[in-house]
Amino acid sequence: MKESVVSAKKPIKTVIGPIHPALKEPIKFIFEIDGEKVIKVDLAPGHNHRGLEWMATRRNAVQTLYVSERICGICSISHSIAYCRAIEQAADIEVPVRADYLRTIFAEMERIHSHLLWAGVAALELGFDTLFYKAWEVREDLMDLLEYLTGNRVNYGVLQIGGVRRDITPDQHARINKSLLNYTILFDELYDMFLEDTVLRMRCRDTGVLTPEDALKLCTVGPVIRASGIATDVRQDFPYCAYGDLDIKAITPEALAGEVHGDVFDRIIVRLLEVKQSIEIIQQSMKKMPIGPLTNFPKLMVLLNHIKQAEGEGIGRHEAPRGEVFHYIRLAANQESPLVWKVKASTYSNAMSWVKMLEGEQIADIPIIVASVDPCISCTDRVAMVDKGRTSIFTQDDLRRLSRKKTERIRQGLK
Amino acid sequence: MSISKALNKSLWVYHVNTGSCNGCDIEIVAAITPRYDPERFGIKLVGTPRHADVILVTGPVTNKMKDKLLRVYHQTPDPKLVMVIGACGVSGGPFYESYTLSGPVDDVVPVDVYVPGCPPRPESIIFGVVTALKKLEEIQKK
Numbered sequence: 001m002k003e004s005v006v007s008a009k010k011p012i013k014t015v016i017g018p019i020h021p022a023l024k025e026p027i028k029f030i031f032e033i034d035g036e037k038v039i040k041v042d043l044a045p046g047h048n049h050r051g052l053e054w055m056a057t058r059r060n061a062v063q064t065l066y067v068s069e070r071i072c073g074i075c076s077i078s079h080s081i082a083y084c085r086a087i088e089q090a091a092d093i094e095v096p097v098r099a100d101y102l103r104t105i106f107a108e109m110e111r112i113h114s115h116l117l118w119a120g121v122a123a124l125e126l127g128f129d130t131l132f133y134k135a136w137e138v139r140e141d142l143m144d145l146l147e148y149l150t151g152n153r154v155n156y157g158v159l160q161i162g163g164v165r166r167d168i169t170p171d172q173h174a175r176i177n178k179s180l181l182n183y184t185i186l187f188d189e190l191y192d193m194f195l196e197d198t199v200l201r202m203r204c205r206d207t208g209v210l211t212p213e214d215a216l217k218l219c220t221v222g223p224v225i226r227a228s229g230i231a232t233d234v235r236q237d238f239p240y241c242a243y244g245d246l247d248i249k250a251i252t253p254e255a256l257a258g259e260v261h262g263d264v265f266d267r268i269i270v271r272l273l274e275v276k277q278s279i280e281i282i283q284q285s286m287k288k289m290p291i292g293p294l295t296n297f298p299k300l301m302v303l304l305n306h307i308k309q310a311e312g313e314g315i316g317r318h319e320a321p322r323g324e325v326f327h328y329i330r331l332a333a334n335q336e337s338p339l340v341w342k343v344k345a346s347t348y349s350n351a352m353s354w355v356k357m358l359e360g361e362q363i364a365d366i367p368i369i370v371a372s373v374d375p376c377i378s379c380t381d382r383v384a385m386v387d388k389g390r391t392s393i394f395t396q397d398d399l400r401r402l403s404r405k406k407t408e409r410i411r412q413g414l415k
Numbered sequence: 416m417s418i419s420k421a422l423n424k425s426l427w428v429y430h431v432n433t434g435s436c437n438g439c440d441i442e443i444v445a446a447i448t449p450r451y452d453p454e455r456f457g458i459k460l461v462g463t464p465r466h467a468d469v470i471l472v473t474g475p476v477t478n479k480m481k482d483k484l485l486r487v488y489h490q491t492p493d494p495k496l497v498m499v500i501g502a503c504g505v506s507g508g509p510f511y512e513s514y515t516l517s518g519p520v521d522d523v524v525p526v527d528v529y530v531p532g533c534p535p536r537p538e539s540i541i542f543g544v545v546t547a548l549k550k551l552e553e554i555q556k557k
Binding site for chain 1: 438
């Protein structure tokens, strides 16, 4: 008879990162793994530190606006809205109503493009290549629209402290309406593809669960906390820009499924419904937008001088596609550059929720759980498995292969 | 074997982010999606530097990423080309005076093609890869 072998197994330490080949910025994960299960998760961010806040103290406020756009190329409108609002509060600058509406429209367009981008990435991590290409193809239409309105595909350069730099003229309305109608039709298509697919549902249901208690304890923001069933949204709770005039309600997965799991699937539901919400917000804003000036400071030198004279501090909050961004500014009198600029981005708040989501999950689920937060920094490229001195290298390809194999297994099981 | 004989069929590219803002990175991915579809020319994004012919570098190279970029560079088999995508990799761009930069990309690894822009359009990224091909042809003629 065989004796039962009691193995004194030590968990294997797995390092992922910091270089990722696809979309994301560098971040390092350290996993402790027992078999297929993740036991412990640790993060090592900071590879992307560019010293932006320090740079702001050496440039004037308008130059820093363009640095704020380059905090993140995907949320460039979000960061510049928060930055502008912080400066405007500190220097007591009033923004014309039309500019507020235009900011709202640009911000919501950015949300649609960001959520579509995320939907593509999530599909890629799961092994649905067709869905990835579909999501990115329909996203191109919105990039065209943003380019048509602002002049740029990414880093739009359309905001200015005290207002906006470009107007939406009446002859541009037809092009916007065409795109919005297009997206309303596409939304139903994407809805079917993502939410009615059995394999996708089996893969994402009850994967990477974040309970409402943990979500609150870890101060998560944006779609991540809303997917855990907590209806919080800066646009609803602390209205700014034109959001106070519009009909906005924080979206939780209850709206669709009637129940909250706080898993990856719920995060897909929330983001897809937010695309629809953004389309409606743009339509509402275009109807309600009053006629008026774009800025109270048409001359740049006057604006710079006003900021130079001003003294005080201000905060700016904005609900970016990934959650709340927060900017703090302190201005000193007779100084062109801000004394202090502090930025809190949404992924900073969400990063620690990875630890709760990943613990107890399988290795094959790591890519989709990491992607489900929609990180601005992430990295799952190279995995070094260290086991009793032996080191073997896993690449992102290997991880993705594991992820795809699992999808395939589920698909086979259904037949 | 001459350089271009090894590369004259298709170019596989590997993308490494050395601290960029994501702007160039999403434009690189946008460049491989159906509208531009460079895969018909054999240009393909791969997941590991060991499969790559061309390394696309985005970002101004932060101190922490310098070693990693060098490691990726050495892991890529010869012959290889390095392309810099975006203004911050070319010259430091908006981050030029930051205290965390190890200089623009060409201070760290030798660069063959520069694609300026903040961020460059997908068309110019594809044009950059085509320029790299032309450069290889010229080397072969000599």
